Amino acid sequence: MYPPSIARDRPDALAYVMASSGRSLTYDQLDRRSNQLAHRWRQEGIRSGDTVVIAMENNIEWPVVVAAGMRSGLYVTPVNWHLKSDELASLIAESKPAVVVTSSALAATVSAALDAATHRAHRLSVDEHTDGFHHLGAEVAGLPETPIEDELLGARVLFSGGTTGRPKVFRQALLGIHPQDAPQRHGGLVEKLAIDSSAVMLSPAPNYHAAPFTFQLITLAAGGTIVCMEKFDADAALDAVRKYDVTHSQWVPTMLVRLLQTCGKERFSAPSHRVAVTSGAPCSADIKAEIDQWWGPILHEYYGASEGYGHTYISPLEARSHPGSVGRPLGSTSVHITDPDGVELGPKEIGTVWFAPNATQSYTNASDASDVSDASARKQMGDIGYLDDDGFLYLVGRAGFMIISGGVNIYPDEIEATLIAHPDVLDAAVIGVPHPEFGEQVKAIVELRAPAGSDAVVEADLIDYCRSKLAHYKAPKIVEFTERLPRLPTGKLDKRTLRDTFTRVDTLSIDIGGQP
Structure with missing residues (x-):
């Protein structure tokens, strides 16, 4: 991203536009x-x-x-x-x-x-x-x-x-080089998505996320225009696509769900819109098929680690022939599937997903990234999946208990510690439960110090308490009460039993609005 390289030839070309204010x-x-x-x-x-x-x-x-x-x-x-x-x-x-x-x-x-x-x-x-x-x-x-x-x-x-x-x-x-000599970022992806100086990229997500940050950098490096939404809204996003003659757009699956739920589906027409890309979390085959039927074959998917270990890509037409896949590796990246002992698995065998890393990347606290069978060649993010005979990757779940809601990683330990600090809470556990829009939502299972007079009131109080202590997307959306939480002899929560017992979502849920 070096503005002079564009400004010399096209000084009046638009680099950045805020969608709402203009x-x-x-x-x-x-x-x-x-x-x-x-x-x-x-x-x-x-x-x-x-x-x-x-x-x-x-x-x-x-x-x-x-x-x-x-x-x-x-x-x-x-x-x-x-x-x-x-x-x-x-x-x-x-x-x-x-x-x-x-x-x-x-x-x-x-x-x-x-x-x-x-x-x-x-x-x-x-x-x-x-x-x-x-x-x-x-x-x-x-x-x-x-x-x-x-x-x-x-x-x-x-x-x-x-x-x-x-x-x-x-x-x-x-x-250690001059910005003008910067190597192209994600060259393989740029080529597949045809991002060039004519691109007008709609960026509807918070800029601090990895994907918006990356796509803005590569679009500006190409001399294109970014149309940045102040805050995502489905109808406003569709309006922005038409108003600014958007050619490219980048979404997370949750946004696509909301787009599909809008009345705009019936009236939306944008001839300029030729490329859409989804990333941040795996997009279900059903959502991609609905978008394909609505927009035509323009939805590409890009999956990988924010840290840059590696990435996969699947085109709109490949998604039709390999529904549910997140694609094949880009560039020199390779994908491997192993069993718990690190033994490489064959096609259609489910195991841990590993990426071969780029040698130019590094961690400052590398000890946290050392859970690899070959630390010099492979790294993983806790995903479980398999490769088909054509080398397409399919994800089936998470190795650990991290919650992914709307493409955002949420860690239960932090929320549990917050809940336990509440004066009325004796013990607490947090798990992810299925949600039709966000993929998962945060659910807390709580032991109270004394019986509650009204579970609904206490539930709202605990949700508000967490929202006052944590970023709102981390706060539970559902609180269920129990007389005793399952714990192992070591004192640790038995998360597997928790998930088996409490993953149902037929309990009262407080309406607290959309997720950031």
């Missing part, structure tokens, strides 16, 4: 403003190899901050803006940013997180009059709009819970 940036504006911010960071003593954390909602300043980091050799690190201060503090402590960029809406949370992590960083807000933060616009006013002298290519950083749920920072390698 606020936009041309490539010339993106070039000049990102240069100014890079100059400001150098004045502040921020050098190549330092980290910028971005903790803010989708907005028009997002690409400016990313471009400034990518052209000044920084580790560009977007974080989930739904996190509470304590949760964010652990990410701050792990990434040790030299600068944090946020908005007025999130400034208090970011300040509390920085204080809790006892970490000092240059604090910038994209909004004016934000207590404790310098205004980004005022900070860069009057600074040069030309490149800094020591431009270097930055690198993307993402957080993954891995298999433990503990924040794990994954850094792509800093290559």
